[in-house]
Amino acid sequence: MERMKKFLAEREKTRTLRFLAPLTRLGRGWVKPLDSDQRLLDFSSNDYLALSEHPEVISASRKYLEMFGAGAGAARLMSGDLEINHLLEQEIAQLKSTEAALTFGSGYLANTGIISALAGRCDLIITDRLSHASIYDGCLLSGARTIRFRHNDLMHLKQILQEKRSQFNSCLVIVESIYSMDGDRCPLAELVKLKKDHDFLLMVDEAHATGLYGENGAGVIEEDKVSSAVDIAMGTFGKALGSYGAYAAGSRELIKFLVNTARSFIYSTALPPAVIGATLASLYLVKTEPQLRLDLHEKVAYFKKQLRKNGFRDDPGTTQIIPVMVGDSAKALAIAEELRQKHVYVKAVRPPTVPDGTARLRFSITRYQQQKDLKECARTLVSALRKIST
Numbered sequence: 001m002e003r004m005k006k007f008l009a010e011r012e013k014t015r016t017l018r019f020l021a022p023l024t025r026l027g028r029g030w031v032k033p034l035d036s037d038q039r040l041l042d043f044s045s046n047d048y049l050a051l052s053e054h055p056e057v058i059s060a061s062r063k064y065l066e067m068f069g070a071g072a073g074a075a076r077l078m079s080g081d082l083e084i085n086h087l088l089e090q091e092i093a094q095l096k097s098t099e100a101a102l103t104f105g106s107g108y109l110a111n112t113g114i115i116s117a118l119a120g121r122c123d124l125i126i127t128d129r130l131s132h133a134s135i136y137d138g139c140l141l142s143g144a145r146t147i148r149f150r151h152n153d154l155m156h157l158k159q160i161l162q163e164k165r166s167q168f169n170s171c172l173v174i175v176e177s178i179y180s181m182d183g184d185r186c187p188l189a190e191l192v193k194l195k196k197d198h199d200f201l202l203m204v205d206e207a208h209a210t211g212l213y214g215e216n217g218a219g220v221i222e223e224d225k226v227s228s229a230v231d232i233a234m235g236t237f238g239k240a241l242g243s244y245g246a247y248a249a250g251s252r253e254l255i256k257f258l259v260n261t262a263r264s265f266i267y268s269t270a271l272p273p274a275v276i277g278a279t280l281a282s283l284y285l286v287k288t289e290p291q292l293r294l295d296l297h298e299k300v301a302y303f304k305k306q307l308r309k310n311g312f313r314d315d316p317g318t319t320q321i322i323p324v325m326v327g328d329s330a331k332a333l334a335i336a337e338e339l340r341q342k343h344v345y346v347k348a349v350r351p352p353t354v355p356d357g358t359a360r361l362r363f364s365i366t367r368y369q370q371q372k373d374l375k376e377c378a379r380t381l382v383s384a385l386r387k388i389s390t
């Protein structure tokens with residue numbers, strides 16, 4: 001208890017204490033925190049395509065709920081292997097142009113399960129310094145030697161490969177195609193060139209890219225035309241697809257291997273039918289309505305244009321995730337509070353989620369936001385930033 005008290009007091013002192021803030025969803029991207037009467041527009045959601053509220057997604061979810069029940073009842077290897085799981089996996093494999101796919105309970109479970117299955121004590125994992133916590137936890141679980149390379153610095157990755165690769169049995173390189181807290185992309189086309197001279201398996205986390213990039217919405221792997229060089233593509237259903245769960249896509253052998261070894265898959269209940277129904281409907285919309293992602297990209301461009309118009313000097317990047325760097329945690333919280341007064345709901349992301357001294361407001365653009373909201377938000381944000389720096 002003493003240790004807990006000390007920990008919490010320290011987090012409080014450094015303004016890095018995490019806390020829950022219950023809210024009600026009002027629909028179309030608007031939320032209402034339980035502790036106030038304010039209507040706020042959500043700029044912290046990953047429901048990029050606004051599919052979680054799409055009538056076809058809700059209706060498919062309801063239909064599957066009624067047809068197959070509320071829960072799967074068991075893990076896939078027991079009696080939870082409803083055929084609809086296979087339908088979903090076929091759709092994912094088709095989207096990702098792979099031989100096969102496998103679903104997981106969440107992105108966190110997918111990363112921990114896949115990585116700990118693919119690497120062991122005598123292996124090497126090399127991952128980007130800004131990789132998601134679920135990737136790090138997978139590395140820890142695997143027992144493999146893990147080395148981080150400087151964010152998006154492929155020269156550093158190459159140097160590690162040259163110096164260390166030969167000391168280990170196998171090597172797994174893990175990156176995200178779009179980094180969750182920084183919103184920038186991994187230079188995948190350059191990265192796959194390293195495969196020519198170095199022997200490693202490549203895993204790419206497409207949590208923030210699935211449904212949004214590439215001709216068919218498969219992700220950045222598709223857009224950058226590197227699908228055939230990626231050994232394991234991972235992605236989630238809880239972001240642009242508006243539901244819940246995750247997938248691994250790759251060769252038939254890889255998927256067979258994961259079914260036999262990925263503990264978070266083997267020892268965990270299968271996805272609920274309603275979630276599978278919703279995800280299938282979202283995938284259908286991604287396939288048949290490319291306008292959804294074009295609409296989002298237009299909004300992203302518009303918001304960035306408005307930021308520049310108002311005098312925002314930092315580089316807002318090339319994706320729907322826009323980190324507004326503040327540095328100090330207390331300042332980030334103060335700006336978030338100021339924005340809240342102007343109906344903008346954005347979370348201050350602070351250490352230890354991000355490295356020390358890099359507290360930020362992480363804006364994510366979704367199809368819910370209208371031009372007038374984006375214009376107003378950009379103006380309010382730049383003025384709040386000015387106020388805090390004077």
Ligand SMILES: Cc1ncc(COP(=O)(O)O)c(C=O)c1O
Nearest residue numbers: 106107108132134180207236238
């Ligand atoms: C890059 C990345 N990978 C994995 C995950 C975990 O996904 P899930 O929320 O489905 O557990 C996240 C979630 O934030 C993420 O950003």
